[in-house]
Amino acid sequence: MVRPWSISTRPTYLDTSRPGSGRLDDAQPVDRYGARMLGSTMLTRRRRWGFEAVVGVMLVATVLGRFLPGFGAGPRIRAWSTITVAIFLQALPFLVLGVLLGAVIAVFTSPERLRRLLPSRGVPAVLVGGSAGLFLPGCECASVPVSGRLMAGGVPAGAALAFMLSAPAINPVVLVATAVAFPGRPEMVVGRFVASLAVAVLVGLVVLKRDPAAILERVASLAIDRDTARWRAVVGAVRHDVLQAGGYLVVGASVAAAIQVLVPPGVLRAIGGVEVVAVLAMATLAVVLSICSEADAFIAAGFTQMSPTAQLTFMVVGPVVDLKLVSMQVGVFGRRFAGWFAPTALVVAIACSVVVGWWL
Amino acid sequence: MGRDTAAGVLLAVALVAGGTVVSGRATAFVRPGFAVAVLVAAVVLAVAGVASLAAGGDDGHAGDDHGHHGPGKVGLMLLLPLLLLQVVDPGSLGSTMALGGDNGVARASSTLVFPPLDGTGTVDLTFSEFLGRVFAEDESLVGRPVRLVGRVAGESDGSPRLVRFVIACCAADARPLHVVLDGALGLPTDDAWAQVEGTWDGTMTPGGEAPVVRVVSVVEVGEPPLPYEF
Numbered sequence: 001m002v003r004p005w006s007i008s009t010r011p012t013y014l015d016t017s018r019p020g021s022g023r024l025d026d027a028q029p030v031d032r033y034g035a036r037m038l039g040s041t042m043l044t045r046r047r048r049w050g051f052e053a054v055v056g057v058m059l060v061a062t063v064l065g066r067f068l069p070g071f072g073a074g075p076r077i078r079a080w081s082t083i084t085v086a087i088f089l090q091a092l093p094f095l096v097l098g099v100l101l102g103a104v105i106a107v108f109t110s111p112e113r114l115r116r117l118l119p120s121r122g123v124p125a126v127l128v129g130g131s132a133g134l135f136l137p138g139c140e141c142a143s144v145p146v147s148g149r150l151m152a153g154g155v156p157a158g159a160a161l162a163f164m165l166s167a168p169a170i171n172p173v174v175l176v177a178t179a180v181a182f183p184g185r186p187e188m189v190v191g192r193f194v195a196s197l198a199v200a201v202l203v204g205l206v207v208l209k210r211d212p213a214a215i216l217e218r219v220a221s222l223a224i225d226r227d228t229a230r231w232r233a234v235v236g237a238v239r240h241d242v243l244q245a246g247g248y249l250v251v252g253a254s255v256a257a258a259i260q261v262l263v264p265p266g267v268l269r270a271i272g273g274v275e276v277v278a279v280l281a282m283a284t285l286a287v288v289l290s291i292c293s294e295a296d297a298f299i300a301a302g303f304t305q306m307s308p309t310a311q312l313t314f315m316v317v318g319p320v321v322d323l324k325l326v327s328m329q330v331g332v333f334g335r336r337f338a339g340w341f342a343p344t345a346l347v348v349a350i351a352c353s354v355v356v357g358w359w360l
Numbered sequence: 361m362g363r364d365t366a367a368g369v370l371l372a373v374a375l376v377a378g379g380t381v382v383s384g385r386a387t388a389f390v391r392p393g394f395a396v397a398v399l400v401a402a403v404v405l406a407v408a409g410v411a412s413l414a415a416g417g418d419d420g421h422a423g424d425d426h427g428h429h430g431p432g433k434v435g436l437m438l439l440l441p442l443l444l445l446q447v448v449d450p451g452s453l454g455s456t457m458a459l460g461g462d463n464g465v466a467r468a469s470s471t472l473v474f475p476p477l478d479g480t481g482t483v484d485l486t487f488s489e490f491l492g493r494v495f496a497e498d499e500s501l502v503g504r505p506v507r508l509v510g511r512v513a514g515e516s517d518g519s520p521r522l523v524r525f526v527i528a529c530c531a532a533d534a535r536p537l538h539v540v541l542d543g544a545l546g547l548p549t550d551d552a553w554a555q556v557e558g559t560w561d562g563t564m565t566p567g568g569e570a571p572v573v574r575v576v577s578v579v580e581v582g583e584p585p586l587p588y589e590f
Contacts, residue, residue, distance in 0.1 A: 050365025051413070057439065058372050061446040073448045075551075079457050081450035086389040086531035088441040092377055093397035096404050177528070183472065235411040239366050242405065243435030246373075250437040257532065261457070295528035302464040302535050331434060 076261050083257035087324065088250055090292055091141040095246055098142030102149030103237035106224045111154030118159060126204035129159030130197055133166025139292045140168035140319050141249060141328070145241045148332040152222035157215055162204030165345065168293040168319035169196030178315065181297035187360055188308065188315075192297075195316045195356040199349045203320075206344055218334035248331035252324025256290035259323075263288075278310040279357075283350050286318035293319040309357025316353040321346045361435050363412055369438050370409035376442040378402030385445075387586050388452035390530045452587035454551045455513035458523040458536035462569045465526055465535045466491030476500035482507050482557060487524040487537040488589050494560065494571045502562050505576065508539065509555050509584060515547050521570070522556050527588045534588065540565055540572045548580040555579045 147164035182188040300311040329338040380386040386395040482505040510524040525534040
């Protein structure tokens with residue numbers, strides 16, 4: 001009894017988060033000191049402290065908040081908190097929707113069945129993946145975990161990523177929101193649809209060309225254990241994806257919120273006059289603000305002094321590359337992959353917006 | 361991260377996120393329609409959390425984390441917004457975030473056609489409608505007494521304004537709307553909510569960003585249940 005308890009007196013919610021510590025089914029489980037564990041009851045006892053630590057931290061925070069209202073936070077800290085919490089709360093339903101959908105795909109479909117749904121050749125598969133984005137009425141927080149699970153389930157990376165890029169931009173909810181934001185300017189809706197679909201397909205084709213081994217390696221770790229009961233597998237997938245994608249979502253949200261609070265809003269308006277600068281400024285703004293794709297059209301429409309091309313750039317870049325999204329992609333696909341994927345997607349998105357913007 | 365820690369995080373998210381909706385705090389962050397979706401998500405997470413704990417008891421091997429890495433430490437970041445909610449309790453966006461606005465969102469809707477205001481006497485208007493009418497050059501608004509509710513800004517630096525944010529989804533996409541107050545005496549301090557009665561005679565600020573409202577009366581009020589316009 002001595003050894004496991006001596007471990008559990010430490011803040012074990014940190015211990016248990018060490019890589020590999022979730023691996024309790026290893027033939028010879030070891031604790032952090034390399035000692036063999038004594039049996040599964042000990043393991044359970046040790047792990048329970050993680051739960052209690054979380055509960056304890058939340059209780060202390062709640063009591064602190066009661067006795068020190070506001071905690072002496074200044075207006076900027078409060079604004080940063082409001083925006084961080086707002087992005088988190090707003091993204092939560094979409095994250096859960098995407099994670100549930102991903103878990104169901106992972107547990108209830110077999111790789112063979114998924115492959116049969118798609119054309120076997122690369123280019124048609126990417127086209128189908130991109131067009132399938134029409135049918136996920138959510139925002140980008142939903143599509144990242146879904147595409148990770150699709151890939152783990154055997155869908156070619158190019159097709160799954162084309163789906164990930166197109167879904168938040170061309171689904172009906174977003175298109176209707178765009179039409180409402182630009183009353184009397186249906187060409188903005190058409191332009192957004194065409195440009196976003198083009199971005200998804202082009203980036204999907206780039207992925208097809210490049211050897212995506214780097215992501216597949218990471219995504220393979222998402223594979224589901226088919227020996228466990230299905231409900232347990234669904235719960236496990238939901239828990240894993242909410243924590244992994246959600247944790248990175250919060251990282252991205254807090255950085256985006258900090259920039260919103262620190263950068264004066266007039267900076268961008270001052271450079272609306274020069275077209276090239278305006279397009280680049282709106283692309284930068286889309287990356288930094290990390291706004292949900294269902295809201296970005298309203299923001300774009302508010303930049304009345306910007307050209308339609310610059311406004312379109314904002315709406316095409318945002319759902320494809322933004323801080324919270326890149327952060328989530330790092331979590332789901334790994335740093336190396338996100339490191340080239342995000343810049344590639346950004347360049348393609350700006351190029352497509354400028355080309356489509358010509359006709360506006 | 362171990363399964364019990366993960367379950368604890370899921371339950372904490374469910375409890376705090378669900379709690380903001382039930383207590384009505386959520387409208388400081390997201391629009392009311394989204395709050396319902398947050399509640400549904402919270403229920404799903406609570407179920408996942410309880411199921412994870414339940415699965416732990418009789419489950420000799422770790423089942424679903426089988427042979428693969430569990431979620432990393434980054435999952436603990438989910439506690440950050442919860443801690444901010446519990447400790448800082450930030451509330452709806454304050455007037456600091458309203459500096460330097462140009463009412464662009466109202467200008468974008470100025471192509472809408474507003475029917476003339478009917479009747480006489482003081483009329484309650486939202487910021488969106490008031491500014492929409494201003495930028496659409498609605499004649500029936502000129503000289504008509506109006507009542508607006510918003511946060512006081514710029515009182516401390518001598519350029520008093522009344523502001524209100526418009527959001528599409530959440531406070532991250534908030535855009536400030538403002539009117540400049542003229543002849544305002546006895547304004548509450550910055551960030552306080554106030555109900556202002558006044559008239560607009562067609563005067564704009566020199567840059568044309570905002571209308572100048574001649575104030576007749578100011579009453580300090582509590583924060584409305586829906587602090588943002590949509």
